[in-house]
Amino acid sequence: MVSDAESAPVFAKPVTLREVAAAAGVSVATASKALNGQGRMTADTRERIREVAQRLGFRPNHLAQSLLRRRSFTVGLLTNDTYGRFSLPLMAGVSDALVDNGVSVFLCNVEDDLRLGQLHVEAMLDKRVDGIIATGKRVDRHLPVDLSNLRVPVVYAFTQPDAGAIGLVSDDAGGARLAVEHFCRLGRRRIAHVSGPSSFEVVNTRADAYRAVLEENNLAVSEPLLGAWSEAWGHEAVARLFGGRGERPDAIFCGNDQIARGVIDALRERGVGVPDDVGVIGFDNWEIVAEATRPPLTSVDMNLASLGREAGLALLSLVGGQPAAPGIRKLPCRLVVRQSCGRPPGG
Amino acid sequence: MVSDAESAPVFAKPVTLREVAAAAGVSVATASKALNGQGRMTADTRERIREVAQRLGFRPNHLAQSLLRRRSFTVGLLTNDTYGRFSLPLMAGVSDALVDNGVSVFLCNVEDDLRLGQLHVEAMLDKRVDGIIATGKRVDRHLPVDLSNLRVPVVYAFTQPDAGAIGLVSDDAGGARLAVEHFCRLGRRRIAHVSGPSSFEVVNTRADAYRAVLEENNLAVSEPLLGAWSEAWGHEAVARLFGGRGERPDAIFCGNDQIARGVIDALRERGVGVPDDVGVIGFDNWEIVAEATRPPLTSVDMNLASLGREAGLALLSLVGGQPAAPGIRKLPCRLVVRQSCGRPPGG
DNA sequence: CTGAAAGCGCTTACAG
DNA sequence: CTGAAAGCGCTTACAG
Numbered sequence: 036m037v038s039d040a041e042s043a044p045v046f047a048k049p050v051t052l053r054e055v056a057a058a059a060g061v062s063v064a065t066a067s068k069a070l071n072g073q074g075r076m077t078a079d080t081r082e083r084i085r086e087v088a089q090r091l092g093f094r095p096n097h098l099a100q101s102l103l104r105r106r107s108f109t110v111g112l113l114t115n116d117t118y119g120r121f122s123l124p125l126m127a128g129v130s131d132a133l134v135d136n137g138v139s140v141f142l143c144n145v146e147d148d149l150r151l152g153q154l155h156v157e158a159m160l161d162k163r164v165d166g167i168i169a170t171g172k173r174v175d176r177h178l179p180v181d182l183s184n185l186r187v188p189v190v191y192a193f194t195q196p197d198a199g200a201i202g203l204v205s206d207d208a209g210g211a212r213l214a215v216e217h218f219c220r221l222g223r224r225r226i227a228h229v230s231g232p233s234s235f236e237v238v239n240t241r242a243d244a245y246r247a248v249l250e251e252n253n254l255a256v257s258e259p260l261l262g263a264w265s266e267a268w269g270h271e272a273v274a275r276l277f278g279g280r281g282e283r284p285d286a287i288f289c290g291n292d293q294i295a296r297g298v299i300d301a302l303r304e305r306g307v308g309v310p311d312d313v314g315v316i317g318f319d320n321w322e323i324v325a326e327a328t329r330p331p332l333t334s335v336d337m338n339l340a341s342l343g344r345e346a347g348l349a350l351l352s353l354v355g356g357q358p359a360a361p362g363i364r365k366l367p368c369r370l371v372v373r374q375s376c377g378r379p380p381g382g
Numbered sequence: 383m384v385s386d387a388e389s390a391p392v393f394a395k396p397v398t399l400r401e402v403a404a405a406a407g408v409s410v411a412t413a414s415k416a417l418n419g420q421g422r423m424t425a426d427t428r429e430r431i432r433e434v435a436q437r438l439g440f441r442p443n444h445l446a447q448s449l450l451r452r453r454s455f456t457v458g459l460l461t462n463d464t465y466g467r468f469s470l471p472l473m474a475g476v477s478d479a480l481v482d483n484g485v486s487v488f489l490c491n492v493e494d495d496l497r498l499g500q501l502h503v504e505a506m507l508d509k510r511v512d513g514i515i516a517t518g519k520r521v522d523r524h525l526p527v528d529l530s531n532l533r534v535p536v537v538y539a540f541t542q543p544d545a546g547a548i549g550l551v552s553d554d555a556g557g558a559r560l561a562v563e564h565f566c567r568l569g570r571r572r573i574a575h576v577s578g579p580s581s582f583e584v585v586n587t588r589a590d591a592y593r594a595v596l597e598e599n600n601l602a603v604s605e606p607l608l609g610a611w612s613e614a615w616g617h618e619a620v621a622r623l624f625g626g627r628g629e630r631p632d633a634i635f636c637g638n639d640q641i642a643r644g645v646i647d648a649l650r651e652r653g654v655g656v657p658d659d660v661g662v663i664g665f666d667n668w669e670i671v672a673e674a675t676r677p678p679l680t681s682v683d684m685n686l687a688s689l690g691r692e693a694g695l696a697l698l699s700l701v702g703g704q705p706a707a708p709g710i711r712k713l714p715c716r717l718v719v720r721q722s723c724g725r726p727p728g729g
Numbered sequence: 730c731t732g733a734a735a736g737c738g739c740t741t742a743c744a745g
Numbered sequence: 746c747t748g749a750a751a752g753c754g755c756t757t758a759c760a761g
Contacts, residue, residue, distance in 0.1 A: 046533050049510075051754060062732045067756055074757090076730055097508045098449045099754035102737045107445060109509070112489065117474050118670075123466035130491045134498075139505055142459065142489035144477045151481075158486055161444045162456070163396075186393050266674045293674070300647075323465075327613045327640070398738060409748045414740055421741090423746055446738035449753045 050091045059087040070095070101163065110350060111141045111159035113152070113180065116172035120321065121339060125170050125193055128343020136351055138165070145180060152180035160186065165354045168346050170194050174204050175236035188353035192346035193339065201353070202363045203346050205337035207237045210368030211244035214288045214316040214335050217370055219252045221379050223286035223314055228259040229272040229298060230290025238290060241318070245288060257284070264290070269297020277305060285313055286376075292317035292324040292334055299328050299375060310377035320371050330374035337368050397438045406434040417442070448510065457697060458488040458506035460499070460527065463519035467668065468686060472517050472540055475690020483698055485512070492527060499527035507533065512701045515693050517541055521551050522583035535700035539693035540686065548700070549710045550693050552684035554584045557715030558591035561635045561663040561682050564717055566599045568726050570633035570661055575606040576619040576645060577637025585637060588665070592635060604631070611637070616644020624652060632660055633723075639664040639671040639681055646675050646722060657724035667718050677721035684715050 056066035061084060068074035069084035070093075087093075101107040112129055116122035130140050141164065143155040159167065166187045169178050171194030182189045183197050196202030218226050228245045230238050242259045249256045260275065262268035269289065277283055289295035295317030302309050309315055309330060317325060320336035345366060353359055403413035408431060415421035416431035417440075434440075448454040459476055463469035477487050488511065490502040506514065513534045516525050518541030529536045530544050543549030565573050575592045577585050589606045596603045607622065609615035616636065624630055636642035642664030649656050656662055656677060664672060667683035692713060700706055 046535070049533060052756095053754075063755075064733075064757080065731055068731090071756080074731085080730080094504070094508050096449070096510060096754050098445050098454060098510050099737085100756080102443070102445045102449060102739090102754085103756055105737080117470070119466045119470035120670075123464070123470055126489065127464050127491050130489055134490075134502065134505065137505070139509060140489045142473065142477055142487045143481075144474045155481060157441070158481065158484070161441050162486060163443060163445050186396060188393070293670075323467075323640075399740095400738075410739075411741080411749075412747055415747090418740080421747085427746080443738050446753085447740080449738085449755090450740055452753080 049096065050093050052093065052095065055084065055088045055091055055093045058091060059084045106165055106354075107163045108138045109141065109162065109164050110138055110347075110354075111143055111155070111164045111167045113143045113145055113155065113167060113169045113178060113182075114171060115145050115147055115178055116170070117144060117146060118172070120319075121172050121193060121337075122170050124339040125343040125346075128340035128345075129168055129170075129192070129347040130343075131340075132344040132347030133351070138347075138351070145178065147179050149179045152178065156180055156182070156185075166190070166350045168192060168350055169196075170343075170346075173235070174207075188350060190346050190350040190353065192342055196363065199361045201349055201359055201361055203342055203349065204363060204365055205339070205342060206365035206367050207240045208244040209365070210318065210335040210337065211241035211288070212248050213368060213370040214318070215245050215248040217316065217333075217372075217376060218286040218288065218314060219248065219254070221286075221314065221377050223377075224254055225257075225282060225284045226254065226286040226288060227257055227276055227284035228288045228290075229269065229276075229294055230259055230261055231264040231294070233261050241290060262294075264293060266293050266297030266300070269294040269299075270301040273298050273301035273305070277302075277307065283313075287313060287315050289315065289317045292319045292321045292328075292332060295332055295334070295375075296324055296328050299330075299332070303329070310375055314376040316370075316376050325371070325373065328375065333373045333376040334371055335368050336371050338366060342366050396443065397440050399440065399442065402431065402435045402438055402440045405438060406431045453512055453701075454510045455485050456488060456509065456511050457485055457694075457701075458490055458502070458511045458514045460490045460492055460502065460514060460516045460525060460529075461518060462492050462494055462525055463517070464491060464493060465519070467666075468519050468540060469517050471686040472690040472693075475687035475692075476515055476517075476539070476694040477690075478687075479691040479694030480698070483694075485694075485698065492525065494526050496526045499525065503527055503529070503532075513537070513697045515539060515697055516543075517690075517693075520582070521554075535697060537693050537697040537700065539689055543710065546708045548696055548706055548708055550689055550696065551710060551712055552686070552689060553712035553714050554587045554684075555591040556712070557665065557682040557684065558588035558635070559595055560715060560717040561665070562592050562595040564663065564680075564719075564723060565633040565635065565661060566595065566601070568633075568661065568724050570724075571601055572604075572629060572631045573601065573633040573635060574604055574623055574631035575635045575637075576616065576623075576641055577606055577608055578611040578641070580608050588637060609641075611640060613640050613644030613647070616641040616646075617648040620645050620648035620652070624649075624654065630660075634660060634662050636662065636664045639666045639668045639679060642679055642681070642722075643671055643675050646677075646679070650676070657722050661723040663717075663723050672718070672720065675722065680720045680723040681718055682715050683718050685713060689713050 056063045069081045114122045145152040167189045170192045177195040191202040260272045317332045317334040320334040325332040325334045403410045416428045461469045492499040514536045517539045524542040538549040607619045664679045664681040667681040672679040672681045
C-alpha cells in the first residue's frame, strides 16, 4: 500500500444508474423513469429511488444522454478578439444566457489564423455542438473561418454574418443619435465629430447619423474629422479645431473613448473647460477609460452583454427548430451620462 | 412541399460509422479498426474504407468515443474576471495549449456568485470534463466555489489554490526586481515606489523586492507610497513626492500601468521631463495604456498567456495520471522596455 | 405498476 | 484477415 502523500491522487469513478438501480432493488429502466419523472409507478417507489440516487450522489452522465437525445446541450463560441475589449462582455452575455438554459459554451480563440479556425470548428462539430456563435472585434469583417453549410445553426454577433444568416449588431446610427441629440438638448450649437478611420463601416454610419441630427435641428454641419482610434489623434484633432481662426465648437462627439480621452486632455492643456466651454461624449463606454478622464466621460454604451444574451437566445431558438428570419438585427445603444457633457441650461 | 425560403433550414444528420461500413461492404468493427489504424487487415481494405469515409464526410462522434474511453477531451475554465484584463490572455493561453492537444475548453463565467459557481461546476462534472482550471482576477483571493474533493484534477492559475493543489502564479518579486534593477543599471539613484493598497498581497511582495534590490545596491530606501490602483493616485503621489522640500526621486517604479500613467501625466504637468529627469516603469504591460502614455511606458509583463499555457499542460499531465507535486509554481515576468525609463548612461 | 429489450454511435477483446 | 458480440451509460417504446 502506497502512502497517500506519495501517490498521484485517485479520482473516484462516478456512480452509474445501474448502481442506483441495484441499490434500490429495481431495474435501470425503472430507476431512469423514477429520476426523470417519466412512466407510472407508486409515489413510494419513485421516492425511494430518488433517495438512493441522492445518497449515492448519482449524477447522470451527459455524454450518454446526449448520444440518445442527439443534442449535446453545448455550443461553440468563436472569437478572434484576443484583446477582448469588445468580445469579453459579449462572451459573458452569451455564457450567462446559455448556462441558465443548461447549455455550456466552448471557448474557441481563432486569432486570425485560418488553420486554427478550421481546427476549432471541426473539433466543435465532432463534439456535436448544438450550434455556433461567431463573434469578433469588428462588425464589418468576417471571421477567418467558413461557417456556411455547417450541420448546425450559426448566429453572428458583432461580426459580419454570412449571406442568409442571422447577425446581431449594435445600432450604431442610433447610438450616435443619442449622443448628438443629447448635445442638442443641452443647448450646444456647434457640435463637432472626431472619429476613427473611414475604412471602418461604423465610422461612416455614425458620421451620417451625426449629420442627420444636426440637419434636423437646423445646426451647421462641420465635416467630421477622421483619423486613428487613438488618444494621439484626439490631441491632434483638438489642435486643428482650436488652432485656426475659425469658429470653435462647443461640443465634440468622439468615435471612441480613447479619442475622447485625448480630446479632453488636449482641451485641458489649452485651458478650455470641459464641460463648461466644450462638452465631450465618447463611444464604447469603456469604463476603465471613461472613469479615468477628468472629468469622467459621458459615453455611448453598445450593450454588448445584452447583445451576447440575445445571440445566445437566438441560437437556442434555432436549435429548437424555430424558424427565424435571416438578416441583421440591430440592438439599441444607451447613453451613460457622466460629467463631460454638461448639464441642461436650466439644470 | 414547403418552399426553401419559408421553412426553417434542415440540417443534415451526420454520417455514422455504420453507413461507412455498409458503403464499404464491411462490418462496423472492421471500419472502426481501419480508420483508427488498429487490428490487422490488408492495406487494400483499409485504404478502401478510408476512401469511403472520406467521400461520405465521416467524422466520428466524440460523444460516443468519450463514453467508451471515459475521457471527454474537454476541460472547464472557471473565471470571475468579467472585465478580462488579466484572465483573457490567460484564457487564450489555456485554450491554445489545449486545442493543440485535441482538448476543448468550456468557458465558465462565475462572477462572484456562489450559486452560479456551483451551477457551472456541476454542469461541467455532468458533462464529464477531464479536469478544471480555475482562474481569477486576483492572486490572493480564492474563487467563490468549492473545488476540493472533486472527481477530477484541478489546476489554479492566477488565483489562490486550495491546500494541496497545484497553483501557477507570476513571480511578482522577480518582476519587481526586473524593474528596480533596470533602474539601477541605468544609474538612477533615488528610486521611489508608488503602488496599490496593502490589502493586496502583491503590493507587499513587490514592495519587499523593491527594498531588497535597493539595499543590495546600497541605495536609500524610501518608504513605498501606497494608495489606489488608479491614475488619480498616480497624480497625488507625484504631488507628495515633488511638492515638499525633500529630495526628489529620479525614478519611480509603479505598481500598475494606470498609476504609472497618472504619474507620467502629473510629471509632465509639473514640467518634469520623462525619462530625462525621472524614469518611470509600470507593471502589467497593459498595452492599451502602456502605448498611450507619453512617452510610451516601460512595464513589467506577467506573461499571462504563458501562464495559461503552463496551466493547461499541467492539467493535461494530471489528467494523464502523472503525479505532480502540489504547491505554488512561480513563472518569470519580463520587462518590456519602451521610452519612459531612459537609456543607459553611455547609451 | 415494473422490467426486458433495443438502441444512441462507437471500440475492443474474442472467435473463426 | 474479418466479423459477431458485448459494452460505455443512459432512455424509451413495448410487453406483461
